[in-house]
Amino acid sequence: MKIFSSKQLYEADEVTCNNQNITSVDLMERAGSYIFTWLHQRMQGAQVPVHIFCGIGNNGGDGLVLGRLLIESGYNVKCYIANFTDKRSPCFLTNYSRYKDVTKNWPILMKGAEDFPEIAPQDIIIDALFGIGLNRPPEGWVKDLILHINTQRAFKLSIDIPSGLSAEQAVEDFDAIVKSNHTLTFQAPKLSFFLPETGPYVTFYEAIDIGLDAAYLESQEPLAQLIAKPQAQRFYKQRNKYAHKGNFGHSLIVAGSYGMMGASVLATKATMRIGAGKVTAMVPRSGYSILQSTVPEAMVKTDENEDFITNINYDFEPDAIAVGMGIGNNDETATALKALLKKVLCPIVIDADALNCISKTKTLIKLLPENAILTPHPGELARLVGEWTDDYDKIKKCQEFSATYKVIIIIKGANTITVMGNELYINTTGNPGMATAGSGDVLSGCLSGLLAQGYDPLLASVFGVYLHGSAGNIASQTVGFEAMMASDIINSLGDAFLELFRQEEEAPVAQ
Ligand SMILES: NC(=O)C1=CN([C@@H]2O[C@H](COP(=O)(O)OP(=O)(O)OC[C@H]3O[C@@H](n4cnc5c(N)ncnc54)[C@H](OP(=O)(O)O)[C@@H]3O)[C@@H](O)[C@H]2O)[C@@H](O)CC1
Numbered sequence: 001m002k003i004f005s006s007k008q009l010y011e012a013d014e015v016t017c018n019n020q021n022i023t024s025v026d027l028m029e030r031a032g033s034y035i036f037t038w039l040h041q042r043m044q045g046a047q048v049p050v051h052i053f054c055g056i057g058n059n060g061g062d063g064l065v066l067g068r069l070l071i072e073s074g075y076n077v078k079c080y081i082a083n084f085t086d087k088r089s090p091c092f093l094t095n096y097s098r099y100k101d102v103t104k105n106w107p108i109l110m111k112g113a114e115d116f117p118e119i120a121p122q123d124i125i126i127d128a129l130f131g132i133g134l135n136r137p138p139e140g141w142v143k144d145l146i147l148h149i150n151t152q153r154a155f156k157l158s159i160d161i162p163s164g165l166s167a168e169q170a171v172e173d174f175d176a177i178v179k180s181n182h183t184l185t186f187q188a189p190k191l192s193f194f195l196p197e198t199g200p201y202v203t204f205y206e207a208i209d210i211g212l213d214a215a216y217l218e219s220q221e222p223l224a225q226l227i228a229k230p231q232a233q234r235f236y237k238q239r240n241k242y243a244h245k246g247n248f249g250h251s252l253i254v255a256g257s258y259g260m261m262g263a264s265v266l267a268t269k270a271t272m273r274i275g276a277g278k279v280t281a282m283v284p285r286s287g288y289s290i291l292q293s294t295v296p297e298a299m300v301k302t303d304e305n306e307d308f309i310t311n312i313n314y315d316f317e318p319d320a321i322a323v324g325m326g327i328g329n330n331d332e333t334a335t336a337l338k339a340l341l342k343k344v345l346c347p348i349v350i351d352a353d354a355l356n357c358i359s360k361t362k363t364l365i366k367l368l369p370e371n372a373i374l375t376p377h378p379g380e381l382a383r384l385v386g387e388w389t390d391d392y393d394k395i396k397k398c399q400e401f402s403a404t405y406k407v408i409i410i411i412k413g414a415n416t417i418t419v420m421g422n423e424l425y426i427n428t429t430g431n432p433g434m435a436t437a438g439s440g441d442v443l444s445g446c447l448s449g450l451l452a453q454g455y456d457p458l459l460a461s462v463f464g465v466y467l468h469g470s471a472g473n474i475a476s477q478t479v480g481f482e483a484m485m486a487s488d489i490i491n492s493l494g495d496a497f498l499e500l501f502r503q504e505e506e507a508p509v510a511q
């Protein structure tokens with residue numbers, strides 16, 4: 001699913017009105033009536049007070065449409081307008097007047113904290129204060145109103161976006177954001193819903209298709225693409241009945257050092273489980289028995305050094321390489337890495353200690369092969385691209401790095417983001433149980449296994465991240481979050497493939 005910028009959504013609004021021969025007020029009526037239907041289906045006429053807080057822009061206009069439709073269906077509605085500027089939008093004004101036509105209980109014009117209403121815990125709050133038109137942090141009594149709403153125990157439903165949250169800009173005042181229970185967002189979710197700093201303000205959301213011009217939306221380069229099951233299904237490459245192991249490639253896993261051999265075991269197993277035809281694990285000598293006994297399916301090639309890798313030499317042409325997991329930071333390992341980067345011909349995943357080596361040495365950065373996949377954790381990422389001020393700055397720095405060195409960066413997190421130049425792919429699978437040692441080694445293995453099978457580097461990144469998260473979700477159903485270990489993710493990779501094509505009912509998206 002595409003994630004659009006606010007600018008694109010405003011343009012879509014205009015194009016839709018022109019092409020469908022409707023006015024903005026008609027489009028607002030459509031948007032408001034979808035929210036009404038959503039609420040009506042759940043409330044079924046219940047006389048629970050619904051408190052609608054409206055701003056004076058079009059988000060407030062949506063709130064007024066909803067209020068009018070609720071009143072017309074006999075609901076108990078109390079509407080408040082936060083009159084924070086005189087610049088009321090035309091659509092707001094039309095709907096303000098339409099609202100007054102259907103009831104004698106006109107909206108209360110709030111001027112300060114003395115107008116804030118009492119709200120019972122069983123009531124419902126609709127948050128229509130600010131939408132995507134927010135252009136500065138709420139201040140003064142408007143901020144106090146948001147704080148007042150946040151102290152209420154009533155269920156809070158935000159229209160389009162929790163008020164105070166920007167669609168795609170850094171937040172300056174996190175207190176001044178409505179902490180809603182659910183958000184009904186128009187057409188497509190906003191970028192801020194998925195980033196670590198702002199995502200927690202959008203616990204559940206549903207995107208409501210309000211029929212914006214499909215051709216326009218199709219023609220647009222999105223801010224980002226959301227990768228969920230329908231997208232992942234399309235990535236899957238069906239296997240040919242007559243295939244043999246040679247068709248699924250040979251991965252080389254260069255990983256492990258004394259005390260860190262588990263990284264190699266996990267990456268090697270994950271590479272096999274995700275479907276590579278053959279895997280060779282290259283480890284220091286002390287890793288030989290460990291690998292042979294834990295992953296009998298893999299071949300093992302040992303370094304002459306007992307404890308760490310000093311020479312990355314192979315006598316076959318691998319289809320994919322993953323390097324770096326647990327290799328440590330010895331100078332000789334860095335030299336071996338440099339030699340590898342100079343000669344590598346196949347797609348490569350660069351992880352962990354290998355990234356630290358690269359961050360330290362400018363000459364190594366220049367050797368990064370085109371389309372190499374880098375999978376840093378936050379500390380490694382900061383060393384690579386520099387410290388960032390906020391999530392958007394982090395993304396920008398990754399985009400610049402990616403464009404300069406023509407590499408793919410995977411920003412790992414609750415919603416892992418794959419960055420390739422300006423393109424962003426936001427993953428939707430995964431859970432906090434996966435924040436555990438070895439989870440990253442498993443991911444690198446997944447990516448190398450997909451590369452070996454012929455998935456191109458971008459596809460392998462986006463699909464691998466999705467499957468890795470999906471396997472984590474499946475594992476969490478039996479072991480929960482706390483007990484999850486990286487091996488559980490590997491063991492669920494098979495189910496992650498099966499899950500791709502399992503039918504299920506659509507549910508609200510939990511972040
Ligand atoms: N195509 C679509 O997507 C559709 C969108 N629709 C709806 O429209 C919404 C966007 O509407 P919108 O542009 O009128 O902006 P919105 O957020 O209501 O308010 C902006 C007003 O607030 C003001 N203001 C801003 N920040 C402020 C602050 N901190 N403190 C105080 N004031 C502040 C700003 O004033 P100014 O900056 O000029 O002073 C301006 O007057 C969108 O979210 C969706 O709900 C649907 O109806 C149909 C289709």
Ligand SMILES: [K+]
Nearest residue numbers: 127130161163
């Ligand atoms: K809102």
